[in-house]
Amino acid sequence: MSKTETKARTGEGVPGPSSPAADVKSALTGFLTEFKSYQSEISTKLQKQEERLTMLDRKTAPIGRPALSASAEVAAPHQKALDVYLRTGDDNALRGLTLEGKALSTSVNSDGGYLVDPQTSEAIRGVLSSTASIRSIANVVNVMSTSYDVLVDHSDMGSGWGTETDPVSETGTPQIERISIALHELSALPKASQRLLDDSAFDIETWLADRIAQKFARAEAAAFIMGDGIDKPKGFLAHPNIDDQLWGWGSLGYIPTGADGDFNSTNPADAIVDLVYALDADYRANATFVMNSKTAGAVRKMKDADGRFLWSDGLAAGEPARLMGYPVLIAEDMPDIASGADAIAFGDFRAGYTVAERPDLRVMRDPFSAKPHVLFYATKRVGGDVSDFAAIKLLKFATA
Numbered sequence: 218m219s220k221t222e223t224k225a226r227t228g229e230g231v232p233g234p235s236s237p238a239a240d241v242k243s244a245l246t247g248f249l250t251e252f253k254s255y256q257s258e259i260s261t262k263l264q265k266q267e268e269r270l271t272m273l274d275r276k277t278a279p280i281g282r283p284a285l286s287a288s289a290e291v292a293a294p295h296q297k298a299l300d301v302y303l304r305t306g307d308d309n310a311l312r313g314l315t316l317e318g319k320a321l322s323t324s325v326n327s328d329g330g331y332l333v334d335p336q337t338s339e340a341i342r343g344v345l346s347s348t349a350s351i352r353s354i355a356n357v358v359n360v361m362s363t364s365y366d367v368l369v370d371h372s373d374m375g376s377g378w379g380t381e382t383d384p385v386s387e388t389g390t391p392q393i394e395r396i397s398i399a400l401h402e403l404s405a406l407p408k409a410s411q412r413l414l415d416d417s418a419f420d421i422e423t424w425l426a427d428r429i430a431q432k433f434a435r436a437e438a439a440a441f442i443m444g445d446g447i448d449k450p451k452g453f454l455a456h457p458n459i460d461d462q463l464w465g466w467g468s469l470g471y472i473p474t475g476a477d478g479d480f481n482s483t484n485p486a487d488a489i490v491d492l493v494y495a496l497d498a499d500y501r502a503n504a505t506f507v508m509n510s511k512t513a514g515a516v517r518k519m520k521d522a523d524g525r526f527l528w529s530d531g532l533a534a535g536e537p538a539r540l541m542g543y544p545v546l547i548a549e550d551m552p553d554i555a556s557g558a559d560a561i562a563f564g565d566f567r568a569g570y571t572v573a574e575r576p577d578l579r580v581m582r583d584p585f586s587a588k589p590h591v592l593f594y595a596t597k598r599v600g601g602d603v604s605d606f607a608a609i610k611l612l613k614f615a616t617a
Contacts, residue, residue, distance in 0.1 A: 349548050350434065351441040351453075354505050355570040356604065360400070365573035367396040367604040394466070398573045400600040401449050405432035408590040425580070429595045441572065441601050442550045450601030453570055454552075454559055458611055461495050469603075470495065471559060471611040478556035478614050486519045486527055488612060492563050493541055495610045500565040505544050507562040509551040516540060516561075554614055561612035569608030574599040 358365060370393050407428035437450070444452040453469065461470030472495050474488040475481040481488060496504060508516065517528035517538075528545075530538050537544040543563070552558045575598040583592040603609065 349546060350438040351507070351546075351548065351566060351570060351601075352437060352572055354507075354546055354566040355441070355572050355601070356567050357572045357574070359576045360573050361575065363400055365398045365400070365571070365600065367398065367571055369394045369396060369605055396602060396604055398450075398571055398600045398602045398604075400573060400575060400598040402596055402598050403433055403436055403449075404594065404596045405429045406592055406594055407432075408587055408592045410590050411584070412589075414591060425593060425595075429578075433597060437599065438548065439550045441570070442548060444601070446602070450572070450599065451603075452601075453562070453603050453609055454611075456603055456606070458559060458613070460617070461610065466606055469606060469609055469611055471613040473613050473615050473617050475616060476614070477616050478554065478558070480515070480519075480614075486521060489516070489519065489527060489541065489561075492561065492610055492612045493543070496564060497607065500568065500608045501543075503565045503567060504563055505546055505566060506540050507546045507548050507551060507566075508560060509549050509553065510547055511553050512551065512560045513538075513545065513547055515554060557613065557615050559611040559613050562609060563612070564609030565605075566609065569603060569605045570601065571604040572599065572601045 405428065407425065409424065440450040440452060442452040443454055444450045445455050457468040458471045459465070459468045461472055464470035472488060472492045474485075480486075493501065493504075513528075517526070519527045521527060528538060528540050537546065539545060551562070552560050554560045578595060578597045581594040583594060586592055
């Protein structure tokens with residue numbers, strides 16, 4: 218019998234049936250192998266997805282939220298400190314910050330007032346200067362005291378002729394007038410919701426500067442013309458006025474139009490000419506007309522004897538219109554043409570009117586009084602008054 222037949226007979230070399238335990242073990246091993254492969258594949262996909270999201274976030278970050286450069290934070294720590302204070306009321310950064318400057322400081326005063334940082338203050342001052350206010354043509358001085366005194370020599374010194382041997386007689390001595398301009402507190406109280414302050418994309422400084430500037434500009438413009446001097450600047454129209462032929466120091470001289478509440482119907486332009494030459498030649502060189510829009514509408518229709526308009530518009534952008542060759546400031550707080558109204562002023566306001574102000578502007582944050590809004594109490598001290606009564610003349614719409 219061959220070996221093959223012997224093995225076949227005895228069953229040697231032929232695989233027997235597998236056991237259930239061996240089958241389970243084999244299946245489990247295959248499953249774990251496939252699961253590890255699937256897990257590795259998922260992990261790789263997640264990593265790639267995360268990398269794509271990271272790249273997308275980097276590309277869209279400047280659009281979603283403006284980035285603040287580290288150099289900007291280092292260069293303007295005062296701005297960052299003020300921004301934190303306005304948003305949250307945290308004054309720790311302000312307390313530890315010292316700025317060197319000619320007029321501004323972020324030191325904390327005992328009354329809790331904070332000075333606006335230089336960038337915001339410059340924005341406010343720029344708006345005030347660009348408004349149609351006497352400020353733009355007046356003498357503006359910065360003071361650190363509660364008042365500003367102007368010394369004016371408004372009288373003449375006497376003199377006389379004599380020979381070599383004649384005795385010299387005593388002559389008149391010039392008199393010096395002291396005009397004291399008190400500073401008054403101008404305030405504004407804008408507010409914003411806490412939600413807006415929490416929004417990092419909201420420009421707090423621009424908003425605050427615009428709101429304060431609008432309030433201050435309107436209040437100043439009116440006070441410099443009509444203010445009564447009680448807790449506010451004294452306007453030049455608040456002083457007594459008298460016929461220019463009887464003029465004396467302490468009052469403003471006026472020229473009548475010759476008609477009650479209107480220009481003279483025969484020669485309306487004569488009143489304008491008389492007003493110009495009522496002012497001394499030294500003042501006329503730097504003189505300016507001041508009137509509101511309604512009055513300007515009536516004046517610009519006037520012509521001289523040769524049929525030429527007295528009014529001419531500025532030839533360049535930003536250049537003021539001119540009346541008889543002199544610039545015109547349109548100040549809406551000037552009175553309208555009416556019976557007895559001093560609707561037009563003409564003079565050298567840089568010599569005739571002085572605005573005195575402290576250069577600092579303080580802002581106090583109040584998150585409690587108007588919840589859910591935050592109030593910002595801003596104050597500025599400013600004063601104004603006539604400093605030379607001979608430098609300004611008025612046109613009165615009256616018969617005499």
